[in-house]
Amino acid sequence: MPGNKCVLVTGACGFIGSNFVKMADQLVPGARIVCLDKLTYAGNLENLAGFEDGDNFRFVKGDICDDVLVNKLFGEEAIDTVIHFAAESHVDRSIDGPAEFVRTNIMGTFNLLEAARKSWLDGKRDPATCCFVHVSTDEVYGSLGDTGYFTETTPYDPRSPYSASKASSDHLVNAYFHTYGLPAIITNCSNNYGPYQFPEKLIPLVTLNALDGKDLPVYGDGMNVRDWLFVEDHCTAISECLKKGVNGEGYNIGGNNERTNIEIVEKICDLVDELAPPLPSGESRRSLITFVTDRPGHDKRYAIDATKTRTEIGWEPQMDFGPGMKLTVKWYLDNSGWVANVRDGSYKEYYEKMYGGR
Ligand SMILES: NC(=O)c1ccc[n+]([C@@H]2O[C@H](COP(=O)([O-])OP(=O)(O)OC[C@H]3O[C@@H](n4cnc5c(N)ncnc54)[C@H](O)[C@@H]3O)[C@@H](O)[C@H]2O)c1
Structure with a gap:
């Protein structure tokens, strides 16, 4: 089991990374958390408001592809654990511009693996106290028909530049385990x-467009299926895999909670109708739904079989879909300042205020 004395969290200012850091006290108690994030459009330092550099926390603005910076960080900090979230993560953007996905998701992961290899396998450290947790996606497995589930032995079959870049990074992590003995696990x-x-x-x-009375575009016929998991349950699964996982293994994580896209959109419409003032027309938000041309290569269905993680790791999701969705929609409605900042990018002013001159 890793020492977890100093945990490098890459992509800590993104969606899942910031939720993980907020839960770090319970997930990796007593650890020093070192956050590395480039603050791309998707990374927002405000997501970590309240955290300040000190004994247990440090934020570094930087690129995982910058080998000088990453090696320096491994030299300055006694990093024994990496939780690697940093990635370009939006499928639509990967179709418009795949290059950044190849750079960050493949080259960035390679760079981190190299730094960990140099630091952990140099003979001065016990690799048994270290672990590289690579946070990946079920999209590497491709697309399912109406039946069946992804297991850890499902062959990789990525269909978008995003999933192909994640699949590639998964292969690199496996290669570093088998070739060099780098202690590593992958979560999908x-x-x-x-x-x-x-x-x-x-x-x-959809929540914010529904609030504003804007059109709610749904790809194709809206019948694409995804398996939805509350973000805190994902973070708990990652930390449990870190504690109990076996190096070289992959662990599937899912909510056993399959929903069509149209079901998700209708659920949000109903919640916004319930929680926000009515539309001026008096109509339900469902009236805003429009169907648009499907995106290329749109995978039909993803569904995870998380039996291995449930039985070998002992993890179970805690949040039910109904309350989880209500909490989530309410959070976006209640946090209009956050929404405005990420939409217009003005959080960069916040960064200058907090970290200007560094
Ligand atoms: N969101 C999901 O539903 C989901 C599901 C399964 C797996 N994942 C994986 O989890 C990870 C986190 O996803 P997310 O939804 O939080 O993503 P996100 O897009 O919200 O956040 C990504 C973070 O990485 C940072 N980043 C991007 N490029 C970087 C670089 N070159 N150097 C340093 N930092 C960089 C961004 O600034 C941002 O803070 C990703 O690896 C993703 O593939 C996400």
Whole structure:
């Protein structure tokens, strides 16, 4: 079991990374948390408001592809654990511009693996006290028909530049385990929902457009299926895999909670109708739904079989879908300041205020 004395969290200012850092006291108690984030459009330092550099926390603005910086960080800090969230993560953007996905998701992961290899396998450290947790996605497995589930032995079959870049990074992590003995595990999780997700993704996007009375575009016939998991349950699964997982193994994480996209959108419409003032027309928000041309290569169905993680790790999701969705929609409605800041990018002023001159 790793020492967890100093945990490098990459992508800590994104959706899942920031939720993980907020839960770090319970997930990795007593550890020093070192956050590395480039603060791309998706990374928002405000997501970590309240955290200040000190004995247990440090934030570093930087690129995981910057080998000088990453090696320096491994030299300055006694990092024994990496939780690697940093990635370009939006499928639509990967179709418009795949290069950044190849750079960050593949080259960035390679760079981190190299730094960990140099630091952990140099003979001065006991690798048994270290672990590289690579946070990946179920999208590496491709698309399912109406039946069946992804297990850890499902062959990889990525369909988008995003999933191909994640699959590639998974292979690199496996290669570093088998070739060099780098202590590493991979987690492949289904779609997450919850607070602090950048409002280009389905649930916050639909919530905010529904609030504003804007059109709610749904791809194709809306019958694509995703398996939704509350973000805090994903974070708990990662820390449990860190504690109990076996190096070289992969662990599927999912909520056993399959929903069609149209079901998600209708659920959000009903919640916004319940929680926000009515539309001026008096109509239900469901009237805003429009069906648009499907995106290329849109995977039909993802569904995770998380039996291995449930039985070998002993993890179970805690949040039910109904209360989780209500909490999530309410969070976006209640946090209009956060929404305004991430939409217009003005959080960069916050960064200058907090970390200007560094
Ligand atoms: N969101 C999901 O539903 C989901 C599901 C399964 C797996 N994942 C995986 O979990 C991880 C986190 O996803 P997320 O939804 O929080 O993503 P996100 O897009 O919200 O956050 C990504 C973070 O990484 C940072 N980043 C991007 N490029 C970087 C670089 N070159 N150097 C340093 N930092 C960089 C961004 O600034 C941002 O803070 C990703 O690896 C993703 O593939 C996400």
